[in-house]
Amino acid sequence: MTKNKIGKQTLVFNNKPKIISACSIVGVKEGQGPMNTWFDRILEDDTFGEKTWEKSESKMLKEAIVTALNKSGKEKTQIDSILSGDLLNQLMSSAFMARDLQIPFIGLYGACSTMAESLLMGSVFIDGGYGSNIIAGASSHYCTAERQFRLPLEHGNQRPPSAQWTATAAGAFVLSDEKNYGEEPMLIERPMGHELNPKSVINVKKDICVTHGTLGKIIDTGLKDANQMGAAMAPAFVDTVLNHLEDTKRNITDYDLILSGDLGNIGKQIAIDLLKDAGLNQKDLIDRYDDCGSMMYEQEQDVHAGGSGCGCSASIFTGYVYKRMKKGEIKRALLVSTGALLSTISPFQGESIPGIAHGICVEIC
Amino acid sequence: MTKNKIGKQTLVFNNKPKIISACSIVGVKEGQGPMNTWFDRILEDDTFGEKTWEKSESKMLKEAIVTALNKSGKEKTQIDSILSGDLLNQLMSSAFMARDLQIPFIGLYGACSTMAESLLMGSVFIDGGYGSNIIAGASSHYCTAERQFRLPLEHGNQRPPSAQWTATAAGAFVLSDEKNYGEEPMLIERPMGHELNPKSVINVKKDICVTHGTLGKIIDTGLKDANQMGAAMAPAFVDTVLNHLEDTKRNITDYDLILSGDLGNIGKQIAIDLLKDAGLNQKDLIDRYDDCGSMMYEQEQDVHAGGSGCGCSASIFTGYVYKRMKKGEIKRALLVSTGALLSTISPFQGESIPGIAHGICVEIC
Structure with a gap:
């Protein structure tokens, strides 16, 4: 048995990688749901100003990553790598996001398990001393997923009662080997009619x-x-x-x-x-x-x-x-x-x- | 700077993860090429007995992984995880390979960079003590790639002189935190007319x-x-x-x-x-x-x-x-x-x- 593994499938992070910042961005429908007060940003339009759904999704992931980075107080040059994935063929959202950021990139695919996969791999990097600051992210978009896995939206097909709705959403964490002693600027951008619930404002700061x-x-x-x-x-x-x-x-x-x-x-x-x-x-x-x-x-x-x-x-x-x-x-x-x-x-x-x-x-x- | 990183992009594996076994399998055309004496197995038929090209590719990857595992002298239960990827949408080859093996699975996508990506991530796992034995693998298949990225083979399209030929091939390494003291059985299966070049037989055993x-x-x-x-x-x-x-x-x-x-x-x-x-x-x-x-x-x-x-x-x-x-x-x-x-x-x-x-x-x- 190796030092950082217990039992059959579990890794132990004895150095306790810190999550020093996070950002969540969701689409219009998700912003109308019961979780809406918890998200950092709700899009007013799921295209996010882009001409294709895939580019909208990639932009949303990039925004989540850049916002998490800004909140962390770290510089881009301090980030050792980005670990990220999405549902699109050949990880289109992640690849084009990483192209723009010029930070070493590890592409992951675990279908909808990707957020935990990227957080897990990022924790291995930090815990083992292979990086000081790592970004872990994932995204999906209703319109890209429907087109790719089912039918184009224009087809207007009926969905059976057991079908699920692919969330238009992205999230990113910044993992670090040191605590974040700075104030976390919340940087919450929210459209009209979605005022922030005071409950979601962070006043006590736990590590x-x-x-x-x-x-x-x-x-x-x-x-x-x-x-x-x-x-x-x-x-x-x-x-x-x-x-x-x-x-x-x-x-x-x-x-x-x-x-x-x-x-x-x-x-x-x-x-x-x-x-x-x-x-x-x-x-x-x-x-x-x-x-x-x-x-x-x-x-x-x-x-x-x-x-x-x-x-x-x-x-x-x-x-x-x-x-x-x-x-x-x-x-x-x-x-x-x-x-x-x-x-x-x-x-x-x-x-x-x-x-x-x-x-x-x-x-x- | 963290202990296992030097410069901007390089990780250092101070515990020196060992490559204790490897397996390479290629298709018919690759078996006719100049490297043919170095491969462990050359298929007699690129379908590998399967009804679809995707299943052929997945079977080839699984064979490479199982053969590398057998050569390593380790039991399946001693393998902590498989890190693998391929070019297919949603990593079809890797996912169906991993389903059959019942070993924890991390899916990676780096397009054709996946073999180095899986070897790199596997080395992080071994070096950091997050596993004792890890399998790293990758595969591609000419017929799945043409169908997915270009045109179905039946179309018989012309390829420009700058086009490259997607290799029908798979490879897998077993990485370990301890040296392999056992004899490595070569387990080379080769079709008629492709007798083994004595040069590729391993007689001196280096770690x-x-x-x-x-x-x-x-x-x-x-x-x-x-x-x-x-x-x-x-x-x-x-x-x-x-x-x-x-x-x-x-x-x-x-x-x-x-x-x-x-x-x-x-x-x-x-x-x-x-x-x-x-x-x-x-x-x-x-x-x-x-x-x-x-x-x-x-x-x-x-x-x-x-x-x-x-x-x-x-x-x-x-x-x-x-x-x-x-x-x-x-x-x-x-x-x-x-x-x-x-x-x-x-x-x-x-x-x-x-x-x-x-x-x-x-x-x-």
């Missing part, structure tokens, strides 16, 4: 660090319906949570919050059932477990089974979770982004949907 | 380790012609090499071999010109620099500007370089895989081609 990362393995239960993503990913989430608890010898009651990335309303219920079957106390679970996809939209917003996409957990981790931790309201959280590693053509070749989930433990330190 | 990794940043010179990939990537290769030399305070004469991943014949010449312009001695350079894409095929094989694809550098690093190092014929090599981070749609949106190159220093230790 937040990443203590563990649990690498996910692929779980594929043979499900082939690409409109049942939550069901396809739930077993991978459950596998990662159970491995995390076993490796760390902890109980779920050791956490104030356990989040899955984008199981949605159906997948969340399956995850609860599976975790209950695995012996976890249902009340303890329901008290602290939620899903970013379920949190993102109101029932009335007509997104059917909830939100999805890399940006879903990216924006909720960097918005809601980060700010509540910064305020001291959450002391320890297990953040598990979930991904469905199907490709644009694998379903047409008769393949089922491989699920994956990477977990990160963050706590006030 | 090989990874000492440095230089992270690449994106360089985009504005080139938009997707049939000029070598020209698009050459500046990124040059940037990474110059940064590596500056960070490590070394000269090119400190290396027995410097390889670029897949610049091809045109990109290789551009790289030589740019490195000469940067002040490197041309003779020193020509004595030790080559390109995997140029090495892969004979002029007579009608591939125009040479080979490309993740599998190109993956198979030559794991075949030619690994075996020559194992035999003690190369003592220190700088391996730089090069990637063009365009997407399947970015050229249609008027975008130029972002290039990236990640470098790895391997030496006998």
Whole structure:
């Protein structure tokens, strides 16, 4: 057993990489949802002034990264590398974002699990002394995802009740090997009618660090319906949570919050059932477990089974979770982004949907 | 400056992660090329018995990984994680490979730079104590790449003289924190007519380790012609090499071999010109620099500007370089895989081609 690994799948970050800043940006629909007071910026227009959806998404990711960088008080030249990914073929959002920033770039693909994957890999870099300041990010956009994975928006196709809505959202964290002693300028830009909820203003400043990362393995239960993503990913989430608890010898009651990335309303219920079957106390679970996809939209917003996409957990981790931790309201959280590693053509070749989930433990330190 | 980083872009692996085994598998055309005696396995049929090209590629990658694992003498349960990527949308080859193996999986996307990216990230894991045994791999397939990035093969389109041929090839390394004291079974399967060249048989057993990794940043010179990939990537290769030399305070004469991943014949010449312009001695350079894409095929094989694809550098690093190092014929090599981070749609949106190159220093230790 190596010094920074415990159990089968969990890495331990003994040097406790600090999360010194974060930024969340979401689209119009996400800005109308129940989480809207937690985001740093809500777009007035999902095109973000660009001529193609892909460029809109790339600009949104870049804005999240640059804003997180500005909030961190670091200079661009102090950033050792950017670890980032998205859902687009060949990581188009991330590649064009990184081109503009001229910082060494590591492209990651974990489908919607990418935010936890980038945070995990970034923590390895900081904890191991391979960098002092690392940016971890991820994004997704409803319009790029629909076009790429389903049908162009112009087609106006109907969505089944089990379908999820890819969040138009991006998030970025700055990880550092030293605490951020400066004041964090909030830099919140919000359109008219979305005034900031005083609850989301950070007045108590806690230091937040990443203590563990649990690498996910692929779980594929043979499900082939690409409109049942939550069901396809739930077993991978459950596998990662159970491995995390076993490796760390902890109980779920050791956490104030356990989040899955984008199981949605159906997948969340399956995850609860599976975790209950695995012996976890249902009340303890329901008290602290939620899903970013379920949190993102109101029932009335007509997104059917909830939100999805890399940006879903990216924006909720960097918005809601980060700010509540910064305020001291959450002391320890297990953040598990979930991904469905199907490709644009694998379903047409008769393949089922491989699920994956990477977990990160963050706590006030 | 952190303990394991020197200069601007280079990581130092003080614990010297060992490469304890490797496997290279190539397709029919690659098996007819000048490198053929160095590969572990040459397919008799590029379908590899599968019904779709994507499944053929995934099976080839899995075979490379399983063979490298078997050669290493490790059990599957001793492998901490697989870091792998390919050119397919949503990393289809890697995802379905990892599904079958049930080992924690980190998906990487660096276009054709993925072999160096996975080797670099794997070395970080081993060096930092985040795992004892890690598999790093990458693959590409001519038929999946043509279909995805250009036109279906059935179309029979003409290729311009500057076009490169995506290699049907896969490679995998097993990295470890301890030396491999066992005998390495060679497990070479070769079809009739491709008898093994005695030169490629490993009789002297040297230990090989990874000492440095230089992270690449994106360089985009504005080139938009997707049939000029070598020209698009050459500046990124040059940037990474110059940064590596500056960070490590070394000269090119400190290396027995410097390889670029897949610049091809045109990109290789551009790289030589740019490195000469940067002040490197041309003779020193020509004595030790080559390109995997140029090495892969004979002029007579009608591939125009040479080979490309993740599998190109993956198979030559794991075949030619690994075996020559194992035999003690190369003592220190700088391996730089090069990637063009365009997407399947970015050229249609008027975008130029972002290039990236990640470098790895391997030496006998």
